[in-house]
Amino acid sequence: MSYQTIEFSVEENIAIIRLNRPKAANSINMDMARELMLAAIECDENPEIRCVLLSANGPFFSAGGDVASFAEMGENIGKGLKELTSYLHSALARFARMGAPLVTAINGKAAGAGLSLACLGDIAIAAEPVTFTMAYTGVGLTPDGGATYNLPRLIGDRRAKELMLTNRPLTAEEAVNWGMINQVVAEDELMDTAMASAKKLAKGPTGAYREVKELLHASANNGFEAQMELEARAIARQGNSAEGQEGITAFLNKRKADFVNA
Numbered sequence: 001m002s003y004q005t006i007e008f009s010v011e012e013n014i015a016i017i018r019l020n021r022p023k024a025a026n027s028i029n030m031d032m033a034r035e036l037m038l039a040a041i042e043c044d045e046n047p048e049i050r051c052v053l054l055s056a057n058g059p060f061f062s063a064g065g066d067v068a069s070f071a072e073m074g075e076n077i078g079k080g081l082k083e084l085t086s087y088l089h090s091a092l093a094r095f096a097r098m099g100a101p102l103v104t105a106i107n108g109k110a111a112g113a114g115l116s117l118a119c120l121g122d123i124a125i126a127a128e129p130v131t132f133t134m135a136y137t138g139v140g141l142t143p144d145g146g147a148t149y150n151l152p153r154l155i156g157d158r159r160a161k162e163l164m165l166t167n168r169p170l171t172a173e174e175a176v177n178w179g180m181i182n183q184v185v186a187e188d189e190l191m192d193t194a195m196a197s198a199k200k201l202a203k204g205p206t207g208a209y210r211e212v213k214e215l216l217h218a219s220a221n222n223g224f225e226a227q228m229e230l231e232a233r234a235i236a237r238q239g240n241s242a243e244g245q246e247g248i249t250a251f252l253n254k255r256k257a258d259f260v261n262a
Contacts, residue, residue: 001042005032007057008039013050013202013260014195015043015100022058027066028113030080033087040094050260051202052095053194054121055105064112064135065144085144088113092146095120097217099210101201105194106172106181111135116145119154122213123197124181126172127190132180133170134163153220154180205243205259 001008007018017039019026028036043052056062065084073080095102104121112135118124119132136143143164151160155178163170172184185193201209211234219227238244242262250257 001038003035003039005029006035006039008042010046010049012199013048014198015039015046015049015052017052017054019054019056019062022056022060024066024068025060025063025109026056026058026114027063027068028084028088029066029069030084030087032066033084033091036091037087037094040091040098043100044094044098049100050204050206051100051198052098052102053105053198054095054102054117055107055191055194058108060108060114061106061110061118061130062112062114063109064114065141067139088145092116092120096146097210097213099206099213101198101204101209103194103198103201105190106130107187107190109133112143113145113147116143116147116150119150119180120146121181122209123183123194123201125183125185125190125194125197126175126181127187128172128184129187130172130175130184131169132163132172132175134167136167137165138167151180154178203260205238205247205257205262207241207243208238211238 005021007020009016019032021027021032043049070077070081101122102120103123104118104125106118106124106126108127109131110118111133115132115134134143134147151163159178162168170180172181175181176184183193215230215234218230222230243259246259246262247257
């Protein structure tokens with residue numbers, strides 16, 4: 001498929017996605033939201049894709065929603081924002097629940113929905129000069145992209161509320177200390193570090209990764225015993241899977257497991 005607002009390629013079982021509206025600070029308009037949705041579906045459905053690396057072209061990761069395009073919606077802004085968020089939220093849901101882990105390489109400032117997208121990574125790595133800001137209330141809007149779900153779980157309700165009400169910039173170092181992202185590296189090391197992480201994950205047990213992600217999603221709404229029952233069912237499924245059998249056999253034979261060909 002040909003994309004206009006993102007770049008999409010697959011190399012060594014890794015889908016590489018780059019936001020590609022650099023002249024508009026990679027802000028998310030209707031076209032980008034839809035193309036992110038289509039790319040996420042491809043990543044979720046293509047068995048050759050075992051990891052996804054998401055970054056961006058230009059000095060911004062993403063400035064969030066394209067406010068200029070919101071203004072152009074005029075009196076239809078309510079309908080327009082519902083359509084845009086339908087595409088965007090579908091994309092984020094697929095990225096969050098697909099078996100292939102998501103690595104985000106945050107190359108520049110991430111604001112609004114760009115922050116949500118950056119922090120969605122199962123592994124989130126930022127370049128040292130990056131800052132994060134929520135930005136929504138600064139233009140009289142409210143958060144989307146799952147921010148009100150994910151941020152309180154990552155950094156706590158009080159810190160999430162501070163970011164959403166004050167829109168203060170958060171440095172990459174602060175983001176690591178708060179638990180929003182995993183790692184900060186020098187700007188010239190970002191893509192090499194992110195790709196090394198993606199290559200390692202691409203060789204891992206994708207089915208087990210999917211189960212882990214589903215268990216973590218479910219844990220917020222379950223009691224202890226209910227969650228343990230899900231864990232029991234998940235480990236039983238994996239034990240019966242080709243991945244599980246390969247992992248157990250490799251362990252007993254003291255060799256490295258080959259999950260890619262399992």
